[in-house]
Structure formats: structure tokens, C-alpha cells
Amino acid sequence: MSVRRAFAALLLLSAPLSAQDTTTRGVRIGLSYDPGSRPGVVVLPGRGVGADSARLIIQRDLDFGDRINVIVLDASALADAERASAPSWALLAKLGAVAAVQVTPTGSGLHMAVYDVAKQTTALVKDYASAPITDMRAWRASVHRLSDDVEESLTGTRGISATRVLFERGNRLWLVDADGEQATPVTAPGTPLGGAWHPGGTKFAFADYTPPAKIIVFDLLTGRSHVVAAGGGGTYSSPVFTPDGDEIVYAHGLDGSDLYVCSAEGGPSRQLSVGRGSLNTDGTFSPDGRRIAFTSGRSGHPEIYTMDADGTNTDILTPLAFGENAFRAKPAWSPEGRTVAFQSRINGVFQLMTISLRDRSLKQLTSDGRNEQPSWAPDGRHMVFSSDRSGTQVLWVLDTETGRTRQLTRGAKARNPAWSPRLSVSN
Amino acid sequence: MTRRNVVLAMSILAATSSLVACRKKPEPEPAPAAAVPAVDNNAANRRRADSISTANAAAQRRADSLAAARTAAANAAAEADRVRAELTNTLSQRVYFDYDQDVLRDDARAVLDAKAAVLAANGGVTIVITGHTDERGTAEYNLALGQRRAAQVKRYLESKGISESRMSTQSLGDSQPASQGTDEAAYQLNRRAEFESKNTSGTLVRPRP
Secondary structure, eight states: OOHHHHHHHHHHHTHHHHHSOOOOTTOOOSOOOBTTBOOEEEEEOOOSTTHHHHHHHHHHHHHHHTSSEEEOOOHHHHHHHHHOSSOOHHHHHHTTEEEEEEEEEOSSEEEEEEEETTTTEEEEEEEEEOOOTTSHHHHHHHHHHHHHHHHHHHHSSOOSOSOEEEEEETTEEEEEETTSOOOEEOSOSSOEEEEEEOTTSSEEEEEEOSSSOEEEEEETTTTEEEEEEEOSSSEEEEEEEOTTSSEEEEEEESSSBEEEEEETTOOOEEEOOOOTTSBEEEEEEOTTSSEEEEEEOTTSSOEEEEEETTSOSOEEOSOOOOSTTOOEEEEEEOTTSSEEEEEEEETTEEEEEEEETTTOOEEEOOOSSOEEEEEEOTTSSEEEEEEOTTSSOEEEEEETTTOOEEEOOOSSOOEEEEEOOOOSSOO | OOHHHHHHHHHHHHHHHHHHHHHHSOOOOOOOOTTSOOOOHHHHHHHHHHHHHHHHHHHHHHHHHHHHHHHHHHHHHHHHHHHHHHHHHHHHOOEEOOTTOOOOOHHHHHHHHHHHHHHHHOTTOEEEEEEEOOSSSOHHHHHHHHHHHHHHHHHHHHHTTOOGGGEEEEEEETSSOSOOOOSHHHHHHHSEEEEEEESOSSOOOOOOO
16 A cells, blocks of 8 residues: 555545534644644644635734644645645644644635544544635624634643734724734724723723813624713723623722712713722623722822721732832733733833732743733734834734743734634624 | 094094085975074084084094094903913813823922913813823823822812813823933933813903912
8 A cells, every 4th residue: 555545545534523512612633732742733734715714814813822833834735735635644743733724715614624634533623613714804703712722722721812902002092813913993982091802802992182072982782872871071091891790890989089880881880999099990800700909099099908798898909019100900811810911111211011919929921122911812922002112102912931932913003902802603 | 544544534434424414414405495593603613613513522522432442442352362372371281290100290289270270260161181101112002090080180180179071181191202212311301291271262361360
């Protein structure tokens, strides 16, 4: 039996597997994933309209996930692979790949196959319904979900490609895909300030501070927005949904600023923080919804504090610094719950830091330029923030494990990013 | 046309029109009867001339007094505009703050004292106080800081007897810098409260010294 025949036989053997839709969320294929050494993966070329676009998107998604070592085929290997009817196991092994991914556009969507190079088998197949490639945003969203499945199957941790980042640019809020593509304005012109996602990923809240200031919830499915908190004059800012999505905590004040909570549909509000005229803003929930971290100026300058969700048991979190330049703000509770990221003024310039909730150890994450407004990706590992390191304040993504950064937005000034939850539908 | 020319033209116009009126006044026609005593034509002509000059003089007086009234009104209007400009200028004077502070400095208090006097003398005027900050810090914190500055200003004016109901406060945080610079001089210009006065179209009164 020739080598090529052997490949064909293996493919035949795996055929029954490919007949079923193996929706294996949370199930890993039989690779041992060592976080220290990232598995080498080749994204093989597929055939059909959009196959090559899909390959390039997946390649980047896996690379941006920082858990997989994407092995890129050179032009001749690519041409060979495109002609081949089966994976060239020898070549894949030689390149150091433990797995290969191949995506083939079908009439109604995408067909994915993940190959186990060591076993020379098809480890996983899955079919995805997708919009036609002409509906670029929706089609790309399907490819991103496919990428996240691949990452989950290979590493045990779901990727973050099928997410988007909400951010402020000019007088509107914008959305951009996690790979930096499809940047689009989403709110009507106004004076928006920041934004926060509903845990379902179909809505977000933001403040508009054109007087009279207000808190608004925007529904991405309907394109409609409604005011949930306004009136009485004064400021409204930094809304955040409770982890169950039912309520919104926001900052408001006529003299100073305190945190309040109201239903996500609007209605009466209840004061949480007791700032006594100090400035209290930037609420962020622990993943279990029991605690809130926030910025408070009650000590004379802004530091990060925590309190119970009902406003009791307030503690200072960051070690109190001295001097008029001390400024800690914009806390972001990590999705795994163990650290809080924030921005701290260091030598007159804001830098990103994390503080451990276990031992309060501090870690400085940035030093290049002015870095602000951290927002965690749902994987609890990546973080989006604004930085002027390239000359203009735009959005960047940091892998907190490796320190690798990439620029997310280009062109006009962008700030106040909010990373969405994993998105299950295209919205 | 200068004011003097206008007055002149008007008095000429007035005089002419009274002349016309005199001519049109129906004089009694001499009755064509032989039995009628002879008429003293000289006396009649004298009376006519006297009447014309009396009318002219009256017209001149009227024109003069009208012109004087108009001048006075114009002067008063100009003075009212001057006062309005001066007082609205006082009301719109900005006050400045120290970094990350809402405490009113002495210079700010002096500016606010002048405003309080104007507001006290002109009970119909209302003001909107807008707090601003420099770009340091975060947008959220600056929004709240701007609000607290506006509130501090309002509280001070209240302490000077200005009714709370005549003042509203708002904050634009760091979104509307007065200067685009990034040095301390620019930051100082940006850490401010601005004032917009309303209902100032009526007569404004200078506060008594």
C-alpha cells in the first residue's frame, strides 16, 4: 500500500465520524496541551468560494489567541496541500504540527475538520451554518466561532475570536471585531462615555453626558435604545450590568458622585456607595456578583476600593499611595475573579496594573506610552486598552501571560474599550 | 445722515407742514357788498404773519423736544446696553481651580462676589454653571470633578444670598478644553467653571457700590 493510499484509507475510516455533527463544546481532543509549549497547528487550504479567506482568518484568530503556535505553509507547500486529497502527515509532522485544521465552504455554511497528526486521523468535524460570504460581518462571525471551537478542541480553553470590542471614537460608540476588522459606528452622534456589555452580548449600556446627562441601554438586535437613568441634573457615568444582567450599577451625583443601582429596564434607583461628597465611579463586578470594585477619591485622591454588592463592607484594595500625583482608577475585575486590573499614574503617566485579590501583589503590565482603560477579554487572559504608544490614542490588545501586544484599531483616536462576552449569534 | 442733520430735517419738515396748514386754513372771504366797511388789509396781513411765526416757533419747540426725547431715549438705550454688556461680562467671568480640587481660591471668590452682587441686584437673572477639568485623570472621574466644582460655585453663591432656584449646575468633564495644550498653563485654563446667564434681555441694574 502506497503512502498516499494509506492516507485515503485513513480518511475513509474517519468518514463515519464526519457524517455526524460532533458538537463537542468543552471536549478536548486527545492532545496534551502544555501551556508552556504551544501546540503547532497548520491551517490547511480548503476548496471553494471563501476557503482561502477563511483559512487566513482562522490562522490569525489562532495566532491572536496566544495558545497555539500557528505554522504557516509557504507558497509551494500551500499549492501542494491544495492539490492533495488528504493531509500530508509526513509534512505536517516535519513542520512540528500536532494538528491541522481544514475548512471547506459548503452550500449553506462551512465544514471544519481537525486532524490529529500523531494518530494520522480526523479528530473532529463540525458543520457550521453561516451567512453567505457577501454578508461579510455575519460570515466572518461564523468563521470566528469555528476558530474558537478549534482552539477549545486543541487547548481545552475556548478562544475569544467571536467577540467584539465596544469603544468610543469621536461622538459615537463603535464596534470592532476582536481581530480588528469590521469597525463600525453603532450609536447616534452624542457625547457617549464608555460602555458596558450585558452578559448576553446583545445589549450594552453607556452614559451620554450632553446635558441633561443620562444612562442609556442600546439593544443590538433591534437597534433601539432606551434611557434607564436620568434627571435631577448632575452627572451620570460608568454604567455596568450585574453579572445576571438584571440590574445596572452606575455613577451619579450633583455634588460628588456615588454608585447607584437600578433595574436594567430603568425605574427607581438605590444608592450603594456612601462617598459623602467624594468622587465614586467605575463600578466593576466580581464574577459571582457579590462584590463591586470601584474608584473612590474619599482618601483625597483616587484609589480602588471594593464593597459588597449592597454597598456595605467597603475596603480599600490598592495600597494607599501618597503625593498629589497618585491616581488609581478604572478597575476591571478579571473574569476568573482572582485579579483586578486598573490604571495607575506612574511618573506622571498612566500605566496598566493588576492587583491580586489573594495577596494584593501588584504587577505592572505596561510602560510604553500612556496606557489606560483596561477591559478583560472573556478568557481572563487578554486585555484591551487604549494607548498612545503609536502617537495616536488607539486600542491595543495585551496578552497578560506573555506580554505580547497587538494594535486593534487604526486611524482616528479611540478610547474606553469594553470587550464583549463570547457572542453566540451575529449581532 | 448724522443725528444733527436728522433733527434739522425734521424741524424743517415740521415748519413746512405748519405753513401748509396755515395756507389751507379757510380764511373768511370778504363779502361782495357795498355796505360793508372797509377792511384794514395791513392789520390782517400782520395777524397772518404773526400766526405763521407763532406756529413755526411751536413746531420748532415740538421738534426740539421730540429730538431731545429721542436723544435721551437713545442715550438711555445705549447706557442700558453698556450696563448689560458690563454686567453680563461680570456674570460670564470664568473661575479657575487648582489641580484635582474643587476648593475656591481667593481669585475665584473675588470673581464670584462680583457675580453675586449683580445677581442680587437683578432678581430675574438665572445662571447655568458648568464645571470643566483638565485632561489628566479619567473621563469618568473628571466628569464628577467638574460637577463638584460647579456645585462648589453654586454653594458659594448661595452663601452670598443668591437663591438656589436661580442656579443650575452641570459638568462637561474634560471634553471641552479651553486650551488644547498639554502643559500646566493650558491645564490651568481648562480647570474652570463657566457661566451662562439667562433672562438678561430686560433692563439690568448695576449693583449699588
